[in-house]
Amino acid sequence: MDDIVNSVPSWMFTAIIAVCILFIIGIIFARLYRRASAEQAFVRTGLGGQKVVMSGGAIVMPIFHEIIPINMNTLKLEVSRSTIDSLITKDRMRVDVVVAFFVRVKPSVEGIATAAQTLGQRTLSPEDLRMLVEDKFVDALRATAAQMTMHELQDTRENFVQGVQNTVAEDLSKNGLELESVSLTNFNQTSKEHFNPNNAFDAEGLTKLTQETERRRRERNEVEQDVEVAVREKNRDALSRKLEIEQQEAFMTLEQEQQVKTRTAEQNARIAAFEAERRREAE
Numbered sequence: 615m616d617d618i619v620n621s622v623p624s625w626m627f628t629a630i631i632a633v634c635i636l637f638i639i640g641i642i643f644a645r646l647y648r649r650a651s652a653e654q655a656f657v658r659t660g661l662g663g664q665k666v667v668m669s670g671g672a673i674v675m676p677i678f679h680e681i682i683p684i685n686m687n688t689l690k691l692e693v694s695r696s697t698i699d700s701l702i703t704k705d706r707m708r709v710d711v712v713v714a715f716f717v718r719v720k721p722s723v724e725g726i727a728t729a730a731q732t733l734g735q736r737t738l739s740p741e742d743l744r745m746l747v748e749d750k751f752v753d754a755l756r757a758t759a760a761q762m763t764m765h766e767l768q769d770t771r772e773n774f775v776q777g778v779q780n781t782v783a784e785d786l787s788k789n790g791l792e793l794e795s796v797s798l799t800n801f802n803q804t805s806k807e808h809f810n811p812n813n814a815f816d817a818e819g820l821t822k823l824t825q826e827t828e829r830r831r832r833e834r835n836e837v838e839q840d841v842e843v844a845v846r847e848k849n850r851d852a853l854s855r856k857l858e859i860e861q862q863e864a865f866m867t868l869e870q871e872q873q874v875k876t877r878t879a880e881q882n883a884r885i886a887a888f889e890a891e892r893r894r895e896a897e
Contacts, residue, residue, distance in 0.1 A: 691715045709803060
């Protein structure tokens with residue numbers, strides 16, 4: 615055995631050892647190398663300072679490095695405000711809304727670094743992210759609703775959506791997020807029982823709501839009465855016309871019968887006169 619080892623040239627032995635070392639280093643490198651993808655970037659901290667990896671990858675050494683994965687997909691965060699938490703409009707009415715916010719981490723080194731610092735791994739969970747930024751959304755919804763009446767919100771929803779988008783966009787950028795779009799998926803007037811009469815805003819809105827409801831009720835009643843009167847007048851006119859036609863038909867029948875009787879009498883009279891004339895001639 616020693617003879618075989620001694621027969622191997624030293625340079626070959628060194629080369630084999632070098633290849634083995636390179637192979638081991640390659641395995642270690644492959645295990646430590648962490649790749650980013652189009653859907654998920656990451657931030658590496660620790661030895662060597664902070665490094666944002668959007669594409670490609672980086673060596674991540676246990677103990678020396680820590681990584682924060684960042685979801686780069688667009689996330690739908692839905693916010694609902696209804697009943698006692700509904701929005702108060704400019705005219706002191708209350709509206710129930712469901713609004714969908716479509717957000718994502720800014721695809722830039724600064725955006726990803728900010729998201730990692732302020733959000734951590736919450737970008738991986740839409741619900742966790744929603745809970746963190748929901749207050750920003752609610753503030754934007756309340757501020758925008760307070761500048762518009764309920765009818766303006768209903769008739770120009772796009773203005774409401776644009777107002778919310780403009781209000782919340784800057785706040786989201788502080789978390790490394792950008793707002794792609796906002797969608798008002800549900801909008802309705804809050805039920806009357808959720809107005810608090812002891813609240814000044816609600817009391818004013820409740821008064822307007824009661825007045826508006828009563829006005830609408832009177833208008834509806836007037837319309838219903840007008841419709842009923844119109845229907846009865848139409849029925850009356852139809853009945854009157856029907857009776858008139860029946861009367862005309864009866865008169866025509868009587869007139870026809872009278873004409874038949876008259877002509878029959880005239881015919882009988884002529885026959886009687888003719889027969890009387892013949893009798894006189896016979897005598």
